[in-house]
Amino acid sequence: MKRGPKAEPPSAKWERGTIRPYRDDGKTELVVPGDPPIMPDYLTPEAIDVWDEVLGRVMAAGVTEIDSAMFARYCSLEALVRAAFKAGGPPPAAYLTVLRQHEELLRIAGPKSRVGAGGKADGAKPSNPFARNGHRAR
Numbered sequence: 001m002k003r004g005p006k007a008e009p010p011s012a013k014w015e016r017g018t019i020r021p022y023r024d025d026g027k028t029e030l031v032v033p034g035d036p037p038i039m040p041d042y043l044t045p046e047a048i049d050v051w052d053e054v055l056g057r058v059m060a061a062g063v064t065e066i067d068s069a070m071f072a073r074y075c076s077l078e079a080l081v082r083a084a085f086k087a088g089g090p091p092p093a094a095y096l097t098v099l100r101q102h103e104e105l106l107r108i109a110g111p112k113s114r115v116g117a118g119g120k121a122d123g124a125k126p127s128n129p130f131a132r133n134g135h136r137a138r
Contacts, residue, residue: 046079
């Protein structure tokens with residue numbers, strides 16, 4: 001790892017007018033939009049209701065415009081599952097499985113779905129399984 005301050009992205013150098021093509025020519029910059037998901041026009045009215053109901057939760061979990069298609073599929077599937085429950089019968093098991101997977105990917109399935117985002121599921125301190133290596137029990 002090189003010493004010194006972290007290199008600035010090429011876009012910042014372009015804005016400042018200090019870009020050097022011989023140094024910054026091979027660099028690429030990843031741009032991650034922070035915009036909310038965009039609702040597609042193919043959603044049914046029931047799926048739109050689910051979209052409006054869940055949008056705040058998924059935005060708090062970090063879903064952005066990139067995840068719009070997955071969030072739209074989640075809303076459509078949730079609308080189908082709700083319709084099956086209202087009809088009096090259980091929805092197909094495959095619907096429930098895929099719905100759970102989408103909830104985990106969107107990080108709205110509960111505490112365990114947010115473990116990969118940085119925190120522990122139960123809120124406990126992280127434990128080091130190797131903490132006692134090299135030390136005898138007394």
